Amino acid sequence: MTRQNVIENVDIMADKLFDLEWVLLDDGYQAFMGDWLTPSEKFEGGVKSLIADIKAKGKKPAIWMAPFIAQAESDVFKNHPDWFLKHNNGELLKAEDITYGGWRCTPWYILDASHPEVQEHLTRVVKTMREEWGVELFKLDANYWGTLKGQRYQKGVTGVEAYRLGMAAINEGAGNALVLGCNAPMWPSLGLVDAMRVSDDVERDPQRFEQIAKETFYRSWQHQRLWLIDPDCATFTSLPNQGTDRASYEFHRNVLLASGGLLLSGDPLPELTPFAEETLARLISRQRHSSNASTFTSLSMNHATLKLSEDRRLHCLFHYDDDLSEYTLTTEYPCDWFDYWTGEKLNQEPVQIQIIPVNRGLDSRAIVSVVHLLD
Numbered sequence: 001m002t003r004q005n006v007i008e009n010v011d012i013m014a015d016k017l018f019d020l021e022w023v024l025l026d027d028g029y030q031a032f033m034g035d036w037l038t039p040s041e042k043f044e045g046g047v048k049s050l051i052a053d054i055k056a057k058g059k060k061p062a063i064w065m066a067p068f069i070a071q072a073e074s075d076v077f078k079n080h081p082d083w084f085l086k087h088n089n090g091e092l093l094k095a096e097d098i099t100y101g102g103w104r105c106t107p108w109y110i111l112d113a114s115h116p117e118v119q120e121h122l123t124r125v126v127k128t129m130r131e132e133w134g135v136e137l138f139k140l141d142a143n144y145w146g147t148l149k150g151q152r153y154q155k156g157v158t159g160v161e162a163y164r165l166g167m168a169a170i171n172e173g174a175g176n177a178l179v180l181g182c183n184a185p186m187w188p189s190l191g192l193v194d195a196m197r198v199s200d201d202v203e204r205d206p207q208r209f210e211q212i213a214k215e216t217f218y219r220s221w222q223h224q225r226l227w228l229i230d231p232d233c234a235t236f237t238s239l240p241n242q243g244t245d246r247a248s249y250e251f252h253r254n255v256l257l258a259s260g261g262l263l264l265s266g267d268p269l270p271e272l273t274p275f276a277e278e279t280l281a282r283l284i285s286r287q288r289h290s291s292n293a294s295t296f297t298s299l300s301m302n303h304a305t306l307k308l309s310e311d312r313r314l315h316c317l318f319h320y321d322d323d324l325s326e327y328t329l330t331t332e333y334p335c336d337w338f339d340y341w342t343g344e345k346l347n348q349e350p351v352q353i354q355i356i357p358v359n360r361g362l363d364s365r366a367i368v369s370v371v372h373l374l375d
Contacts (some may be wrong), residue, residue, distance in 0.1 A: 250364065
């Protein structure tokens with residue numbers, strides 16, 4: 001990601017994708033993992049000026065950071081080695097010593113959030129971004145690493161306790177900005193985030209689409225009870241190094257249609273296909289009707305329903321390569337039945353039972369029932 005990438009996407013949002021409100025500066029704006037206030041060489045002019053440009057276009061700035069980790073090249077690690085988690089023998093602990101080491105810029109070292117100076121550091125960094133830069137949403141990633149066990153400044157403090165101390169410090173700096181947790185421990189995050197990623201990272205791959213669908217569906221009960229759920233990004237445009245077929249993208253869009261929660265586009269906006277552009281518009285329209293999560297009728301996660309209005313219900317069907325070739329939808333009153341995406345009417349006369357065929361393999365359908373009111 002570069003400054004120019006961001007500007008190109010913001011220009012598209014301001015020109016025609018008016019309903020996309022937020023612009024997220026993702027991983028790559030910083031010089032090193034841990035030095036969140038020092039811009040990368042790809043962000044000439046700094047992040048503060050870029051955020052000013054974003055706001056001038058009428059959009060809200062958001063930023064990504066991994067608050068509890070740092071790489072060896074970072075100034076925070078070089079200048080404050082005493083701020084980091086240690087083994088029992090006093091050696092600095094690397095994430096890879098006890099768990100997954102991280103996705104880039106490894107080895108990761110873990111900030112000890114039981115240390116008062118670390119808490120002050122976290123508050124200062126986030127407060128600077130909020131008050132001086134104008135950031136309105138913080139996407140906090142790799143939060144799980146803040147809970148790792150090790151020798152801490154405060155003896156007897158557990159990993160979960162240290163994590164909550166760190167998150168409290170971040171919230172103090174964030175003020176009234178929104179906080180989104182990603183790769184975060186869920187129960188230890190209660191009361192400390194406004195939104196929570198409930199699935200793995202999205203990839204343009206049918207197996208990953210199925211995986212994140214089930215992860216999202218099993219956790220959809222959390223939506224608007226514990227926090228807003230984040231099913232990860234909407235991705236409908238293939239990239240040179242990552243892509244899949246149309247049916248898989250259609251499955252993914254129905255997952256997002258059913259889930260509600262945050263709607264974040266993960267495609268490069270200048271490269272959106274007509275299919276992707278239309279899909280985004282329809283998903284935004286769904287959010288306007290209702291931001292609720294759909295309700296599943298059973299743990300098989302095959303059929304979810306959502307009330308769109310007094311006379312309209314959305315039915316999302318998900319097929320995971322079992323033996324079924326059709327689904328039977330029933331309603332209390334005679335209805336007209338329509339395909340959500342195409343608007344095609346599926347019945348001739350109002351009926352209470354509608355048979356919906358599905359293809360073999362990973363498949364999905366989105367159907368709207370409209371109650372037929374008799375005169």
